Every structure is written in C-alpha cells, then in structure tokens.
Amino acid sequence: MKIHWREISSASNSFAALSAACEVHGYHLEATKEPRPDVTCYSLNSISERIYRDEIAGADCITVVGGPHASACYREVAGYADYVVVGEGEYTLPALLSAIEEGRAPPPGVATASGYTPAHHTVLLDGYPPFSDVKGFIEISRGCPFGCGYCQTPRLFGRCMRHRSVDEISRYAARFRDIRFVTPNALAYGSDGVHIRLDRIERLLQSLNGRVYFGTFPGEVRPEFISQQSIDLILDHCANTRLHFGAQSGSDQVLRHLRRGHTVEDVVRAVDLCRENGLTPVVDFILGLPFETDDDQRATLDLVRSVTRVGKAHIHYFMPLPGTPLQNSRPRGLLPETEKVLGRLALNGSITGSWMEHEIRFFRHSPHL
Numbered sequence: 001m002k003i004h005w006r007e008i009s010s011a012s013n014s015f016a017a018l019s020a021a022c023e024v025h026g027y028h029l030e031a032t033k034e035p036r037p038d039v040t041c042y043s044l045n046s047i048s049e050r051i052y053r054d055e056i057a058g059a060d061c062i063t064v065v066g067g068p069h070a071s072a073c074y075r076e077v078a079g080y081a082d083y084v085v086v087g088e089g090e091y092t093l094p095a096l097l098s099a100i101e102e103g104r105a106p107p108p109g110v111a112t113a114s115g116y117t118p119a120h121h122t123v124l125l126d127g128y129p130p131f132s133d134v135k136g137f138i139e140i141s142r143g144c145p146f147g148c149g150y151c152q153t154p155r156l157f158g159r160c161m162r163h164r165s166v167d168e169i170s171r172y173a174a175r176f177r178d179i180r181f182v183t184p185n186a187l188a189y190g191s192d193g194v195h196i197r198l199d200r201i202e203r204l205l206q207s208l209n210g211r212v213y214f215g216t217f218p219g220e221v222r223p224e225f226i227s228q229q230s231i232d233l234i235l236d237h238c239a240n241t242r243l244h245f246g247a248q249s250g251s252d253q254v255l256r257h258l259r260r261g262h263t264v265e266d267v268v269r270a271v272d273l274c275r276e277n278g279l280t281p282v283v284d285f286i287l288g289l290p291f292e293t294d295d296d297q298r299a300t301l302d303l304v305r306s307v308t309r310v311g312k313a314h315i316h317y318f319m320p321l322p323g324t325p326l327q328n329s330r331p332r333g334l335l336p337e338t339e340k341v342l343g344r345l346a347l348n349g350s351i352t353g354s355w356m357e358h359e360i361r362f363f364r365h366s367p368h369l
C-alpha cells in the first residue's frame with residue numbers, strides 16, 4: 001500500500017514526527033503536492049482546512065485527515081474525508097493504516113462518517129522518535145496544565161505534561177548544530193507544568209552539545225517561569241540572545257478572563273529581568289479579545305509600548321479557534337489610536353505580526369499542532 005503525506009508548510013513538524021512514528025510500524029510516508037493513491041494524509045489547522053477541503057473532498061484516493069482543526073471538528077471533517085485522526089497521531093495513524101490495509105474497522109481515535117470511538121491511549125514521547133529521515137524540531141514536552149481560553153493545546157494534548165527523557169533528547173539533538181525544541185513552555189521541562197524544576201532543566205542543558213536555543217522559537221516560555229535562576233541557566237548553557245514569552249494582555253481583568261494564570265506584574269518583572277541580563281524580550285500579545293474594554297485595550301497598548309523600549313512585541317489579532325472555550329466569541333474591533341500606534345511601531349521594526357490579517361499571525365504557535 002502506498003502512503004503519501006500532503007505537503008503543507010504549517011504542518012512540517014507533524015510530518016517529521018508522524019513519518020518517524022509510521023516508520024516504527026513499517027510504513028513509509030512519501031511527500032506529495034497532490035492527493036495520490038493509495039492513501040494521502042493531511043494535517044490541518046483552521047486556516048489550511050479552508051484551503052484543502054475541496055481537494056480532499058474530490059481526491060481520487062483514500063484520505064486521512066488529522067491536526068488541530070480536524071480533531072476539534074471531526075464530525076464536519078468526516079463529512080468530506082474518509083478517516084479523521086482525532087488527537088495525537090503517533091499510535092493512531094499507523095494503527096489506522098494497518099486497519100485499511102487489512103480491511104478492518106478503524107481503531108479507536110478515528111472518526112468516519114459512520115461514527116467515532118475515542119482513543120483510550122496517551123502517547124509517551126519516548127515511545128516514538130521525534131523525527132527520522134524527515135528532520136524536525138525535537139518535541140521535548142507535550143500537554144499543558146493551563147487552560148488559556150483561546151488555545152487548542154490542552155484540548156488536543158491534555159492538561160498533564162509529558163516529557164521526553166534527557167537521554168532521548170540528547171541522542172536526537174546530536175544530529176543538529178543549532179538545537180531548538182518544540183514545547184508549550186521550555187521552562188516547564190521535567191515538571192508538572194506549574195512548579196519549575198531547575199534541576200531537571202539543568203540536567204537537560206548539560207547533556208547537550210551544540211548551539212542550544214531554549215525559550216525561543218519554536219518553544220517559548222511563560223512569564224512567571226522567568227527568574228534570575230532560570231535566566232542564569234540559559235545564559236550558562238545556551239546561545240540565546242532572546243527570550244520569547246506570552247503576555248497576551250496588559251489588563252489583569254482580561255488575563256483572569258483568559259485564565260492565563262499569570263498577572264501583568266509577572267510580565268513586567270520578566271521584561272525587566274531580560275533587560276538586566278542582556279537578553280532581548282520578545283513578547284506575544286493578543287488584541288481584539290471579546291471581553292476587552294477600551295481601557296483594557298489601552299492598557300495592552302501601554303504594555304506593548306513599554307516592551308518595545310527594550311525588546312520586541314509580536315501582535316496577534318484574536319481568532320476564535322474550534323474546540324476552545326472562546327470558539328463562539330467574536331473578536332472586538334481595534335481603537336483608531338491602537339491602529340495608529342501599532343502602525344508607527346511596525347514602521348520602526350519594534351513589532352511584528354499581522355493584526356490586520358489576523359489569521360496569518362494567530363497561527364504562529366505550535367509546530368506541535
């Protein structure tokens with residue numbers, strides 16, 4: 001049976017991880033720019049879904065679709081794809097391929113037009129290589145105990161953090177000169193996701209040879225995990241000149257609504273610590289959140305201005321994502337003064353992002369999605 005992977009740039013890390021997982025079970029995924037028999041697999045987010053929906057519906061082969069959008073909207077996607085892999089695919093995708101090959105019913109974790117049985121397994125990261133011939137970033141942790149209202153990560157991977165072992169990470173990191181990681185929060189490595197374990201981060205960093213980038217693209221950190229001790233570890237072992245974290249709002253009221261689990265004060269302290277230690281803070285913000293008042297938006301704008309005095313801000317415009325608590329919320333508009341200030345800051349290079357074409361930037365997150 002020939003199995004293909006539809007090349008989609010936003011899903012390149014999923015290709016690396018899933019082709020490695022399929023290889024473990026004896027299946028080779030060949031990259032393709034069009035659907036091809038016998039089977040073509042897709043990984044879709046809520047933007048790419050609109051682009052590939054018709055192609056999948058008209059494909060002259062068996063189609064298998066996974067990814068964050070397919071997982072959140074599996075009934076809808078099963079209306080035009082043959083099989084939908086719901087949630088993580090390392091175990092489910094090879095099991096499905098084997099069922100297709102042998103003419104059996106799909107395994108749990110797969111939806112079709114005729115029904116869905118949820119998966120009853122969780123993937124242990126050490127059970128699968130992070131990549132094989134198709135190289136990708138090394139996913140060191142999966143799952144997130146926080147429940148930010150706009151984010152698909154805990155809904156897709158659960159709220160219990162799982163980690164790849166130090167030995168496995170250093171084995172795969174040895175294949176890179178520049179070492180970068182996929183994780184919802186690099187400084188949560190080895191922990192329950194809430195209580196930092198500096199000893200485990202140190203053991204990981206000590207095991208690596210090469211230029212290590214930790215807490216920057218594509219695996220960022222949360223602001224309250226930034227302390228003098230965590231920065232010291234990064235400065236001692238890594239090549240970072242930046243530290244990337246999410247503030248999302250300059251209003252504590254909005255942060256509470258979002259269930260972010262940190263305060264504006266945490267963000268200000270993290271920015272100061274970066275500055276004092278010679279790291280450039282790169283800070284994410286979301287504007288247009290549904291419960292943001294004019295004053296909340298002004299407070300965010302003030303925080304953006306203060307961040308850009310010493311670092312960079314990435315601005316996203318809120319986009320409701322399926323499967324999240326805010327999926328049915330409508331974005332609110334930007335104040336004229338917000339557009340003016342952002343335009344000015346963008347011109348001098350202090351901010352990036354696309355708050356006008358919001359869908360493009362909102363998907364900066366998570367090569368693991």
Ligand code: SF4
Pocket residue numbers: 144145146147148151152153154184222
């Ligand atoms: S935004 Fe980050 S911290 Fe919040 S739920 Fe998503 S992954 Fe977790």
